[in-house]
Amino acid sequence: MKKYTVQKIVSLQPRKGKKIISGITQIRNRHGYCTLGEAFNRLDFSSAIQDIRRFNYVVKLLQLIAKSQLTSLSGAAQKNYFNILDKIVQKVMEDQYNPRLIKDLLQDLSSTLCILIRGVGKSELVGNVNVWICRLETILLWQQQLKNLQMNKQVNNGLTLSDLPLHMLNNILYRFSDGWDIITLGQVTPTLYMLSEDRQLWKKLCQYHFAEKQFCRHLILSEEGHIDWKLMYFALQKYYPIKEQYGDTLHFCRHCSILFWKDTGHPCTASDPNTCLMPVSPQHFIDLFKF
Numbered sequence: 001m002k003k004y005t006v007q008k009i010v011s012l013q014p015r016k017g018k019k020i021i022s023g024i025t026q027i028r029n030r031h032g033y034c035t036l037g038e039a040f041n042r043l044d045f046s047s048a049i050q051d052i053r054r055f056n057y058v059v060k061l062l063q064l065i066a067k068s069q070l071t072s073l074s075g076a077a078q079k080n081y082f083n084i085l086d087k088i089v090q091k092v093m094e095d096q097y098n099p100r101l102i103k104d105l106l107q108d109l110s111s112t113l114c115i116l117i118r119g120v121g122k123s124e125l126v127g128n129v130n131v132w133i134c135r136l137e138t139i140l141l142w143q144q145q146l147k148n149l150q151m152n153k154q155v156n157n158g159l160t161l162s163d164l165p166l167h168m169l170n171n172i173l174y175r176f177s178d179g180w181d182i183i184t185l186g187q188v189t190p191t192l193y194m195l196s197e198d199r200q201l202w203k204k205l206c207q208y209h210f211a212e213k214q215f216c217r218h219l220i221l222s223e224e225g226h227i228d229w230k231l232m233y234f235a236l237q238k239y240y241p242i243k244e245q246y247g248d249t250l251h252f253c254r255h256c257s258i259l260f261w262k263d264t265g266h267p268c269t270a271s272d273p274n275t276c277l278m279p280v281s282p283q284h285f286i287d288l289f290k291f
Contacts (some may be wrong), residue, residue, distance in 0.1 A: 011171050036069055036289040037077030045084050053247030061282040066109040069286060079268040099146055110139045128237045151187050162189055170195050177245050202229035250280040
């Protein structure tokens with residue numbers, strides 16, 4: 001398996017027209033000097049979360065680190081991690097954008113911290129245990145704040161969802177790739193609820209995320225004997241990963257050894273730059289630093 005090491009990393013946010021983000025050199029040995037924590041420190045994710053297209057990507061990355069890579073972060077990386085997390089929570093509290101996503105992140109993080117704190121002396125916990133206890137208390141406070149979050153009612157005298165014709169509302173629902181988003185929108189009006197319960201809608205969603213052989217292993221039938229695609233979707237995602245969609249993602253150029261945001265681009269010197277690009281999912285980003 002090919003291994004990677006980061007030799008130079010600068011801000012993810014281009015400054016003064018600069019678009020080069022970071023240099024990653026492929027190596028076949030295990031003598032790389034850059035860790036996930038070092039990369040996390042040098043990449044400017046604090047700025048990235050201000051871009052709504054990149055927000056979900058950064059949150060997913062933080063969630064994956066919370067689940068399995070928290071102990072690999074240095075003290076400085078931990079501090080940076082929680083500073084970014086604090087900014088994310090404050091952003092959600094202010095503009096109320098996607099609170100469910102942050103609640104899932106905080107739940108995974110609190111579960112991991114509880115296990116690590118209970119196993120002090122057995123786990124590779126970097127830093128003073130009292131600092132981690134304070135962080136856990138902060139996470140619990142954030143969770144309570146999000147639980148008490150009241151969505152502001154928008155005052156708008158213009159066109160609303162209720163004014164749109166049925167076929168347009170249906171079109172909106174069919175563009176969602178997350179079942180929870182469909183359920184949430186279905187709670188807005190009785191009409192949207194009716195459309196959100198459509199069997200064909202959930203069938204399409206299942207077919208988008210899962211293979212047919214996976215359906216056969218977890219068939220769920222309704223009382224009428226039909227396949228319950230809605231229940232199937234939530235059952236299947238417990239066993240198989242769903243496809244991830246982000247407004248903007250990190251990409252890796254194999255020719256230039258450059259890591260960059262897709263929408264930002266970079267001045268590639270290859271004759272056909274598109275053939276050199278490789279999308280980097282949050283999990284793949286973490287895998288780049290596993291040696």
